[in-house]
Amino acid sequence: MSPKSKPSEIRVGALSKERIIASAIDILNSNGESALTFRALASRLSTGSGAIYWHVADKDALLAAATETVLSRSIAEVASAADPAAALRAIALSVFDTIEAHPWVGTQLAREPWQPAMVEIFERSSAQFAALGVSRDAIFPCVSALAQYLIGTAAQTAAAARHKFSASDRSAVLGTIVEQWTQRDPAQYPFVHLLADQVRNHDEREVFLDGLDMILAGAKATL
Amino acid sequence: MSPKSKPSEIRVGALSKERIIASAIDILNSNGESALTFRALASRLSTGSGAIYWHVADKDALLAAATETVLSRSIAEVASAADPAAALRAIALSVFDTIEAHPWVGTQLAREPWQPAMVEIFERSSAQFAALGVSRDAIFPCVSALAQYLIGTAAQTAAAARHKFSASDRSAVLGTIVEQWTQRDPAQYPFVHLLADQVRNHDEREVFLDGLDMILAGAKATL
DNA sequence: GACATACCTGGAACGATGTTCCAAGAGGGG
DNA sequence: CCCCTCTTGGAACATCGTTCCAGGTATGTC
Secondary structure (H helix, E strand, C coil), X not given: CCCCCCCCCCCCCCCXXXXXXXXXXXXXXXXXXXXXXXXXXXXXXXXXXXXXXXXXXXXXXXXHHHHHHHHHHHHHCCCCCCCHHHHHHHHHHHHHHHHHHCHXXXXXXXXXXXXXXXXXXXXXXXXXXXXXXXXXXXXXXXXXXXXXXXXXXXXXXXXXHHHHHHHCCHHHHHHHHHHHHHCCCCCCCHHHHHCHHHHHHCCHHHHHHHHHHHHHHHHHHCC | CCCCCXXXXXXXXXXXXXXXXXXXXXXXXXXXXXXXXXXXXXXXXXXXXXXXXXXXXXXXXXXXXXXXXXXXXXXXXXXXXXXXXXXXXHHHHHHHHHHHHCHHHXXXXXXXXXXXXXXXXXXXXXXXXXXXXXXXXXXXXXXXXXXXXXXXXXXXXXXXXXXXXXXXXXXXXXXHHHHHHHCCCCCCCHHHHHCHHHHHHCCHHHHHHHHHHHHHHHHXXXX
């Protein structure tokens, strides 16, 4: 179990939850999710795995803490906007950009959607939906839709990033997928063939914003 | 590697990809994702793990095949509707209900969003958006938004199901989460407190449909 | 009917991981 | 100085996914 109170103060080279999480984030960012093992972490901190367990309950807690650190930092940096719709876009984009920069956050968000950092998103989005004029009872469905859309994007971005480790190139990843898709019978899957080029060449950030605007339009319609 | 052609025909007790996948689905449905190991599968099929590997490349392929089996079956059963919007709702609900009945499908969908079964969803949704009058260039953003919303819901439902294994009760799971949320300062998180009851007591299927209708409303707005 | 060959099976063995356990170190108060 | 608590390092354990291979089984050929 973790210390009840700071016994005296920091030994200089001492282990701490903060240092452990920072190292974990470094490993995740530079070498990907599969590189984060307690052995790698221990080696980077010049200690043993047992020492880490004294500060962190288990790997889930470690990942949750790392996610909260990265995500809540970027949410806090969201600039306030005059327009509620613009504010919602800014919040969503902040999450999107964080996940594109740190795909492991997306994996974690998809596996454990009720992360502490999600409360922040929930709160601030609710406020903006309210400012948009959404009635009290309709706020929850709106935030919920937004949250599930964000989580879906998170999962997809994280999956794409995982594939890039083998294919290294984005167009190669999408190319392989589209190739499999278009091997199907064009008569039975006309739209798959029709839209193949867009799947291959779309700008993910732009399509993300398009989808977001659909949800916002739908939210306004429920006023 | 798998057989190139059926050499003659089936030995009665013979192993086959179909039997392996069926057993895997049984294990997943009855004992959850963590229960599916090659040892458990081999024991249920009265064989060794090596034999399974002759029919299935690895665990990812096994999970992908299981997911495709369950998901494409339920998509094929979707009744056709007169109204394109109703048809889209029917498709989405079929996915939603499948995942609620088999939460491991949700996990798999969130980890590997470009599953073969997703092509089916993609194709049929595109057709309905087209029937709705969405212009050719706007179809892809619409299907993409729908897909990400579905994936997000899949991830969330699967996560909830995982938690139920320890808490057993849905209200207990949500109760714990809401309790953590409401421990925060009401002054700083007013909406979290305001909406706590709705988080605890909402009907997930209904909220899912609400979000879906927002996306459809947004799609109609881009006509 | 016997033999060769390609297909298929079972289980031992390997390497890696998360986690637990515990003997020992460090630091401060009596 | 000793004792007690907090902290550390690393060995050890249980499980996994996966690989390997010795053997079994069916089939086509003479």
